[in-house]
Amino acid sequence: xxxxxxxxxxxxxxxxxxxxxxxxxxxxxxxxxxxxxxxxxxxxxxxxxxxxxxxxxxxxxxxxxxxxxxxxxxxxxxxxxxxxxxxxxxxxxxxxxxxxxxxxxxxxxxxxxxxxxxxxxxxxxxxxxxxxxxxxxxxxxxxxxxxxxxxxxxxxxxxxxxxxxxxxxxxxxxxxxxxxxxxxxxxxxxxxxxxxxxxxxxxxxxxxxxxxxxxxxxxxxxxxxxxxxxxxxxxxxxxxxxxxxxxxxxxxxxxxxxxxxxxxxxxxxxxxxxxxxxxxxxxxxxxxxxxxxxxxxxxxxxxxxxxx
Amino acid sequence: xxxxxxxxxxxxxxxxxxxxxxxxxxxxxxxxxxxxxxxxxxxxxxxxxxxxxxxxxxxxxxxxxxxxxxxxxxxxxxxxxxxxxxxxxxxxxxxxxxxxxxxxxxxxxxxxxxxxxxxxxxxxxxxxxxxxxxxxxxxxxxxxxxxxxxxxxxxxxxxxxxxxxxxxxxxxxxxxxxxxxxxxxxxxxxxxxxxxxxxxxxxxxxxxxxxxxxxxxxxxxxxxxxxxxxxxxxxxxxxxxxxxx
Numbered sequence: 415x416x417x418x419x420x421x422x423x424x425x426x427x428x429x430x431x432x433x434x435x436x437x438x439x440x441x442x443x444x445x446x447x448x449x450x451x452x453x454x455x456x457x458x459x460x461x462x463x464x465x466x467x468x469x470x471x472x473x474x475x476x477x478x479x480x481x482x483x484x485x486x487x488x489x490x491x492x493x494x495x496x497x498x499x500x501x502x503x504x505x506x507x508x509x510x511x512x513x514x515x516x517x518x519x520x521x522x523x524x525x526x527x528x529x530x531x532x533x534x535x536x537x538x539x540x541x542x543x544x545x546x547x548x549x550x551x552x553x554x555x556x557x558x559x560x561x562x563x564x565x566x567x568x569x570x571x572x573x574x575x576x577x578x579x580x581x582x583x584x585x586x587x588x589x590x591x592x593x594x595x596x597x598x599x600x601x602x603x604x605x606x607x608x609x610x611x612x613x614x615x616x617x618x619x620x621x622x623x624x625x626x627x628x629x630x631x632x633x634x635x636x637x638x639x640x641x642x643x644x645x646x647x648x649x650x651x652x653x654x655x656x657x658x659x660x661x662x663x664x665x666x667x668x669x670x671x672x673x674x675x676x677x678x679x680x681x682x683x684x685x686x687x688x689x690x691x692x693x694x695x696x697x698x699x700x701x702x703x704x705x706x707x708x709x710x711x712x713x714x715x716x717x718x719x720x721x722x
Numbered sequence: 723x724x725x726x727x728x729x730x731x732x733x734x735x736x737x738x739x740x741x742x743x744x745x746x747x748x749x750x751x752x753x754x755x756x757x758x759x760x761x762x763x764x765x766x767x768x769x770x771x772x773x774x775x776x777x778x779x780x781x782x783x784x785x786x787x788x789x790x791x792x793x794x795x796x797x798x799x800x801x802x803x804x805x806x807x808x809x810x811x812x813x814x815x816x817x818x819x820x821x822x823x824x825x826x827x828x829x830x831x832x833x834x835x836x837x838x839x840x841x842x843x844x845x846x847x848x849x850x851x852x853x854x855x856x857x858x859x860x861x862x863x864x865x866x867x868x869x870x871x872x873x874x875x876x877x878x879x880x881x882x883x884x885x886x887x888x889x890x891x892x893x894x895x896x897x898x899x900x901x902x903x904x905x906x907x908x909x910x911x912x913x914x915x916x917x918x919x920x921x922x923x924x925x926x927x928x929x930x931x932x933x934x935x936x937x938x939x940x941x942x943x944x945x946x947x948x949x950x951x952x953x954x955x956x957x958x959x960x961x962x963x964x965x966x967x
Contacts, residue, residue, distance in 0.1 A: 646768025646775025670854030678729035
């Protein structure tokens with residue numbers, strides 16, 4: 415049984431939760447930008463959380479199913495149609511043999527996940543099928559999907575689907591205030607610099623992608639003659655190049671870099687970074703690592719209780 | 723040594739603020755000590771010139787516990803056995819010609835003849851300080867100062883896989899086709915990065931490296947895959963320390 419890509423949309427890749435354990439070889443994890451949305455999609459379908467799905471960006475894909483399947487759509491709101499019926503979000507639903515699922519513009523965010531029960535039969539590269547386009551790794555030939563691609567769906571004997579409770583859905587709403595912890599070079603920017611970062615609005619620039627989200631707003635001043643020797647970069651690091659406009663390094667980022675890092679997006683807010691669209695306005699707020707870890711525990715607690 | 727919380731899920735161990743063999747040796751030692759713990763708790767390790775970034779899952783490994791483990795490991799002295807007996811990995815390189823189009827630039831900048839550049843570049847022993855920038859790309863120390871040549875003003879949009887170059891006071895090679903601004907002086911037929919291999923990268927952080935000049939004929943023969951494990955043909959040394967694959 416297979417799913418055929420009739421139209422790939424703007425940029426659709428196959429992503430699981432990422433390729434870990436190879437940063438020392440220069441290989442960044444990649445993986446779903448909105449990892450929580452992928453995990454929920456898989457849990458709805460009874461899949462393992464790490465099962466790969468389609469990550470669609472700004473414009474959805476159109477796919478055809480050769481046989482019956484169970485499907486789930488999570489992440490940013492998208493208008494998808496099964497024939498004349500509207501496909502639900504955050505809910506597992508069946509598709510019939512020959513069904514065409516047609517997704518249009520993604521609204522209220524940037525990325526939507528299309529997962530199928532059983533997952534796709536793909537050959538992992540270094541333990542993962544996450545697509546890393548810059549290195550041609552994972553997914554289908556390490557590239558974005560194109561019309562005519564065929565993805566084999568792994569057969570599973572009927573497994574139970576789950577439902578997310580109505581109250582639980584509120585947690586999934588998007589945030590435009592990103593919370594940060596201080597980065598390794600935070601002191602370079604001084605208390606004043608970090609204050610300024612939290613005051614004004616920053617606008618997402620059009621040349622943002624999975625490698626990094628670029629912002630335009632009040633420039634951060636770097637101390638004169640500030641030279642950093644190349645060091646490792648963590649996911650969600652806010653790097654400040656000489657022009658002072660911050661860049662949040664993201665899932666396809668390089669493993670090392672030489673620009674100072676003023677701050678780092680906290681783990682639970684990375685999914686909100688994933689949903690930023692060009693021209694979106696955000697604010698930044700500093701929190702402590704303890705607060706960030708409290709919020710992370712809260713998220714995992716939510717996930718355990720989210721399903722009926 | 724400073725241990726900094728780089729984020730809620732990563733810890734940066736900084737040994738110093740300069741590029742030196744001494745500092746890098748300490749980075750590599752901690753990297754080797756932590757490498758065996760790679761898994762659900764310690765998710766990724768990023769060694770660099772003088773620091774090691776550790777990505778971890780704070781829900782499985784509380785930051786305080788990781789800090790204690792780092793203190794314990796860095797408190798121990800003495801060389802590990804892996805450090806004591808290391809052999810240089812030999813990488814065959816066809817210098818100059820169309821495979822090394824910038825060799826004349828390097829010769830002109832340094833004042834050496836083409837042959838002298840090749841002789842000096844292949845006589846030196848290099849250390850892989852770390853791998854970053856792109857999969858398998860080694861940052862190496864040990865380039866003779868006399869060979870330092872500035873990078874290209876405009877980087878090439880596509881550098882072929884296996885290209886060996888000089889960028890400022892560094893030398894290195896591009897394991898995959900990529901964009902880049904280093905002066906290309908030669909190319910190796912050896913496959914440096916292969917996701918199917920274990921380990922996928924022929925070079926590892928901390929490795930010692932030597933470049934061995936080969937002829938264009940040997941290059942073509944090796945590139946065609948007739949010799950799976952290229953031996954250093956022209957120099958006659960049989961000690962090609964190819965890593966276990």
